[in-house]
Amino acid sequence: MLVTNHVLSGAVVAALCPGPVSAFTAGVVSHFLLDTVPHWGDVEFDEMVPIGVRDGLVGLAAMTLVHGATPPGRRLRVLAGMSGAAFPDLDKPALLFFGRSPFPRAWDDFHVSIQRESRDRMTQEFLVGGAFLAAALVAVRRR
Numbered sequence: 600m601l602v603t604n605h606v607l608s609g610a611v612v613a614a615l616c617p618g619p620v621s622a623f624t625a626g627v628v629s630h631f632l633l634d635t636v637p638h639w640g641d642v643e644f645d646e647m648v649p650i651g652v653r654d655g656l657v658g659l660a661a662m663t664l665v666h667g668a669t670p671p672g673r674r675l676r677v678l679a680g681m682s683g684a685a686f687p688d689l690d691k692p693a694l695l696f697f698g699r700s701p702f703p704r705a706w707d708d709f710h711v712s713i714q715r716e717s718r719d720r721m722t723q724e725f726l727v728g729g730a731f732l733a734a735a736l737v738a739v740r741r742r
């Protein structure tokens with residue numbers, strides 16, 4: 600799944616959490632749950648890199664947008680949720696820039712084993728991203 604969609608879902612999850620630690624933890628859990636849902640992927644690393652770089656930049660822009668739309672008293676919690684949701688995908692830039700994952704082998708094996716990827720699902724990623732963006736912008740401002 601695109602990291603942008605993980606980031607946006609992390610904001611939604613964070614809005615339901617009492618504080619930043621639970622928000623970060625729930626964000627990580629949300630990442631693995633969403634990776635079990637069928638999503639775009641199953642492409643070679645070299646084919647994924649240009650898409651992943653764009654996705655990473657859009658994900659950072661999404662974090663900035665949602666952070667700015669969040670009332671100041673909730674920003675740390677929402678930022679923690681978005682960061683936790685993106686955290687498991689740090690293996691991708693680490694592989695690109697340093698040639699290795701920062702996570703233990705068992706963590707990476709588990710992460711790979713739960714993927715349900717198809718290269719035919721990019722349209723779905725955009726639709727899911729739009730829905731998560733709308734949900735995040737509502738959730739972070741909800742009383």
Ligand SMILES: [Zn+2]
Pocket residue numbers: 600630634687688710
């Ligand atoms: Zn993942």
